[in-house]
Amino acid sequence: MGEFIVTEKLTKFYGTVQAVQDLDLQIHSGEIFGFLGPNGAGKTTTIRVMTTLTKPTSGSVRINGFDVVNEPDKVKNVIGVVQQHLSLDRDLTVRENMEFHARLHHLGAAERKKRISELLEYVELADCANRMVDTLSGGMKKRAAIVCSLLHEPKVLFLDEPTVGLDAQGRRRLWDLVRRLNLDGTTIFLTTHYIEEAEALCHRVGIMHHGHLIALDTPEALRKKLGAVAVETLVDNKETRYRFFADRAAAARYVQTLPPNAGTVIIRDSNLEDVFVEQTGEKVGGA
Amino acid sequence: MLNALKDVYSVLWVDLRNLRRHWRSTLATSLVQPILYLVAFGYGLGGGINVGGVSYLAFVIPGIVALTSFSASFNGAASKLQVDRFFYKSFDEFLMSPVSLYSIVVGKALIGVVRGLISSGAILLVGFILSPTLMVNPLLLLVLFTSCFVFALFGVLIALVINSHQGMSTFSNLVMLPMTFLCGTFFSLSQLPEAAKAMLYVLPLTHSSESVRAAALGQPFPWLSFLALLGFGIGFFIGCIVALKKASV
Ligand SMILES: Nc1ncnc2c1ncn2[C@@H]1O[C@H](COP(=O)(O)OP(=O)(O)OP(=O)(O)O)[C@@H](O)[C@H]1O
Ligand SMILES: [Mg+2]
Numbered sequence: 001m002g003e004f005i006v007t008e009k010l011t012k013f014y015g016t017v018q019a020v021q022d023l024d025l026q027i028h029s030g031e032i033f034g035f036l037g038p039n040g041a042g043k044t045t046t047i048r049v050m051t052t053l054t055k056p057t058s059g060s061v062r063i064n065g066f067d068v069v070n071e072p073d074k075v076k077n078v079i080g081v082v083q084q085h086l087s088l089d090r091d092l093t094v095r096e097n098m099e100f101h102a103r104l105h106h107l108g109a110a111e112r113k114k115r116i117s118e119l120l121e122y123v124e125l126a127d128c129a130n131r132m133v134d135t136l137s138g139g140m141k142k143r144a145a146i147v148c149s150l151l152h153e154p155k156v157l158f159l160d161e162p163t164v165g166l167d168a169q170g171r172r173r174l175w176d177l178v179r180r181l182n183l184d185g186t187t188i189f190l191t192t193h194y195i196e197e198a199e200a201l202c203h204r205v206g207i208m209h210h211g212h213l214i215a216l217d218t219p220e221a222l223r224k225k226l227g228a229v230a231v232e233t234l235v236d237n238k239e240t241r242y243r244f245f246a247d248r249a250a251a252a253r254y255v256q257t258l259p260p261n262a263g264t265v266i267i268r269d270s271n272l273e274d275v276f277v278e279q280t281g282e283k284v285g286g287a
Numbered sequence: 288m289l290n291a292l293k294d295v296y297s298v299l300w301v302d303l304r305n306l307r308r309h310w311r312s313t314l315a316t317s318l319v320q321p322i323l324y325l326v327a328f329g330y331g332l333g334g335g336i337n338v339g340g341v342s343y344l345a346f347v348i349p350g351i352v353a354l355t356s357f358s359a360s361f362n363g364a365a366s367k368l369q370v371d372r373f374f375y376k377s378f379d380e381f382l383m384s385p386v387s388l389y390s391i392v393v394g395k396a397l398i399g400v401v402r403g404l405i406s407s408g409a410i411l412l413v414g415f416i417l418s419p420t421l422m423v424n425p426l427l428l429l430v431l432f433t434s435c436f437v438f439a440l441f442g443v444l445i446a447l448v449i450n451s452h453q454g455m456s457t458f459s460n461l462v463m464l465p466m467t468f469l470c471g472t473f474f475s476l477s478q479l480p481e482a483a484k485a486m487l488y489v490l491p492l493t494h495s496s497e498s499v500r501a502a503a504l505g506q507p508f509p510w511l512s513f514l515a516l517l518g519f520g521i522g523f524f525i526g527c528i529v530a531l532k533k534a535s536v
Binding site for chain 1: 290293294304305309376379380384536
């Protein structure tokens with residue numbers, strides 16, 4: 001497993017607003033990497049730099065060995081991007097949008113036709129191929145956007161908050177699609193502020209906060225580092241206190257030491273939310 | 288070179304698809320203004336007047352053709368690009384594709400050229416029916432095509448540097464509307480004081496309407512104005528590239 005994306009001290013300022021600061025990150029080829037963080041953490045900015053849309057203020061990004069600033073054309077051939085907002089031409093059909101992307105990526109007529117029908121099957125949109133994008137449901141729009149980014153068979157797919165606004169079923173369906181793409185060999189870089197999504201889907205997770213990478217590891221390891229078991233105690237019915245332990249036995253021993261009037265006590269597995277809160281003192285979803 | 292042309296067509300393709308779906312309303316909208324001008328100025332106001340030896344109607348029709356090439360090309364290119372940037376948010380897709388900035392700019396301008404040629408061609412046709420003194424010749428077609436291209440590039444540039452709907456309508460009231468009436472479209476600049484003339488020659492539409500008129504009426508052709516028009520085109524093109532490069536900073 002090589003390093004497919006390498007950032008070194010990546011920094012981006014918008015005027016005086018610091019969006020990303022000294023980001024050092026390696027994305028392995030073949031993994032599903034999750035970039036987790038609250039609103040304004042710098043997730044989209046990082047993706048925009050990686051996908052050549054925005055120039056970094058300082059630092060560098062290499063994708064597949066190519067520098068995004070100096071060799072953008074080499075980078076563009078291996079990346080597929082699904083932006084946070086819908087970026088389809090809503091006045092065209094799904095198929096026309098796909099054809100448009102295929103043309104932009106220099107696919108010949110025969111290849112276009114073949115790829116388009118293959119991919120429509122792959123994302124289960126064959127029935128809607130000739131419908132206007134505007135008439136599709138949110139989940140279908142998202143899959144249409146994904147399918148447009150796949151026409152040139154990118155090696156890495158960037159998904160910026162792909163499941164925002166989808167219902168539970170739509171979300172699961174999208175997770176399945178992402179897993180399938182990954183099994184078929186595509187490296188995935190996705191951002192999310194849903195804890196469950198990062199835990200359910202990602203091999204490794206980087207947690208961003210105010211432009212800084214504050215944790216980076218597998219969800220497993222991040223939880224273990226903190227303590228796999230969490231004990232929540234509600235103090236005086238207003239403030240919840242958290243303690244973390246390596247296992248349930250240790251947690252149970254701690255609970256025994258609590259005074260009888262300690263209030264409600266909950267023992268549960270720790271999660272990435274705990275990791276974030278412990279590191280920052282804030283909640284991912286905003287306090 | 289061939290690949291660049293293919294890329295240009297790929298960029299144009301998506302806008303052509305759009306136009307194909309909406310061509311009736313698009314064409315109708317772009318013809319309302321010039322036809323109103325034709326009726327109000329050509330017949331209503333200028334009925335018996337002569338300008339430089341030709342009837343006012345024959346004088347004003349080429350002006351209105353130039354004006355139509357301006358408004359239809361400019362708006363055709365600018366409005367679709369603004370929609371792509373702010374409504375569909377699809378413009379980034381062009382920038383993330385392997386298509387070069389040059390091909391993007393030309394491709395995005397071409398939808399304006401297509402719309403400008405259709406609209407000004409329609410007015411030209413009406414003009415021939417109304418005023419047989421007008422002549423169609425290769426020079427006129429060359430001037431018309433050049434005008435459409437220059438104004439479409441102007442539209443692309445403005446759509447790239449103005450980032451809001453509000454700004455767009457300010458621009459159209461502050462710059463486009465005065466150009467519509469002042470740039471030698473409805474009256475001959477020779478009647479104006481030198482200072483006013485000098486100011487109007489800074490605007491591209493002046494050169495377009497003088498060139499279109501000379502070609503259509505078979506008068507001595509103002510090559511200098513035609514060159515100035517080309518100069519504006521090159522300037523707008525460079526401006527577009529600079530604006531696109533700046534956008535990624
Ligand atoms: N074009 C821009 N101009 C100025 N500031 C910007 C721009 N884009 C982003 N920012 C700022 O940079 C910071 C990081 O924004 P970014 O969009 O990368 O966050 P994010 O993690 O994607 O957030 P969200 O979850 O809301 O999408 C924010 O403070 C934001 O206001
Ligand atoms: Mg974002």
